[in-house]
Amino acid sequence: GQQLNQSPQSMFIQEGEDVSMNCTSSSIFNTWLWYKQEPGEGPVLLIALYKAGELTSNGRLTAQFGITRKDSFLNISASIPSDVGIYFCAGPNNNAGNMLTFGGGTRLMVKP
Amino acid sequence: EAEVAQSPRYKITEKSQAVAFWCDPISGHATLYWYRQILGQGPELLVQFQDESVVDDSQLPKDRFSAERLKGVDSTLKIQPAELGDSAMYLCASKKARETQYFGPGTRLLVL
Numbered sequence: 078g079q080q081l082n083q084s085p086q087s088m089f090i091q092e093g094e095d096v097s098m099n100c101t102s103s104s105i106f107n108t109w110l111w112y113k114q115e116p117g118e119g120p121v122l123l124i125a126l127y128k129a130g131e132l133t134s135n136g137r138l139t140a141q142f143g144i145t146r147k148d149s150f151l152n153i154s155a156s157i158p159s160d161v162g163i164y165f166c167a168g169p170n171n172n173a174g175n176m177l178t179f180g181g182g183t184r185l186m187v188k189p
Numbered sequence: 190e191a192e193v194a195q196s197p198r199y200k201i202t203e204k205s206q207a208v209a210f211w212c213d214p215i216s217g218h219a220t221l222y223w224y225r226q227i228l229g230q231g232p233e234l235l236v237q238f239q240d241e242s243v244v245d246d247s248q249l250p251k252d253r254f255s256a257e258r259l260k261g262v263d264s265t266l267k268i269q270p271a272e273l274g275d276s277a278m279y280l281c282a283s284k285k286a287r288e289t290q291y292f293g294p295g296t297r298l299l300v301l
Contacts, residue, residue: 081231110289119193119280119292120232165231176222176245177282177290179231 079104079170081180089186096153098183100166109142109149110167110177120165124151158187191215193293195281201299207269210296214263214283220244222290223256223266224280232280238264271300 083100090096100109108127112120124135126142126149133140139152153160163182170176194213202208214221219240224232235254236246240261249256253272258264268275278297282290 112292117198117295117297119195119282119295122289122291125289167231176234176237177232179233182229182231 079106079168079178081166081168081178083164083166083180083183085183086181087184087186089188090156092156092158092187092189094156096156096160096185097150098152098164098185099148099150100180101148102168103147105146106168107146108169109140111138111140111149111151112165112167112179113162114165114182115162123164153185156185156187158189161185161187193281193283193291195279195293195296197296198294199297199299201301202271203301204273205270207267208271208298209265209267210279210281210298212264212266212281212283212293214281215291218283218285218291219261220284220286220290221258221264222282222284223264224282226278226280226295228277232278235266268298271298273300276300 114120124140131142221238226232237244
């Protein structure tokens with residue numbers, strides 16, 4: 078089945094630094110979604126990407142849909158302590174009722 | 190802003206007992222999903238409903254898990270009997286047609 082690979086698995090950075098994480102797949106996705114999950118909570122949608130090459134921003138977050146439709150990256154600029162959490166990429170499996178396939182997540186830790 | 194509601198938020202049970210989780214999707218969302226998230230991993234789909242009908246339950250361990258959405262609104266996920274390996278976060282999500290999924294806060298299950 079479709080799989081999404083995220084890297085890095087975890088990051089420990091200083092407050093104020095910029096962060097970059099990516100997600101790759103062996104198969105094409107027509108939509109890429111980025112979620113953030115805080116401890117004990119459900120994932121919250123950050124950014125949705127619908128077109129190859131699309132670059133979308135949401136405040137300090139920027140995400141891009143790769144031209145090949147097999148990858149995406151998420152950047153966070155000027156990180157703050159509340160950015161701490163696990164960031165998941167996800168894409169709908171068009172052959173299975175649009176169920177979402179999730180990557181393994183990137184755990185972000187920010188040192189004040 | 191409308192949210193997906195789940196209860197209970199936390200559940201501790203002994204193995205071989207029965208447990209049930211409840212989900213109330215966002216009003217008007219015809220599609221409802223139940224996911225299981227093991228600690229340190231991304232969510233994995235268990236079952237998908239379209240209104241009251243099951244669309245995909247291929248990943249649901251049907252010997253012990255059951256799910257229903259009798260009136261096409263709220264849904265219940267049941268495990269009987271619970272096993273140690275069922276300890277996880279159980280997430281419910283809902284969506285409208287051609288829109289992205291919104292997740293509830295989850296039910297964290299611990300089986301002793």
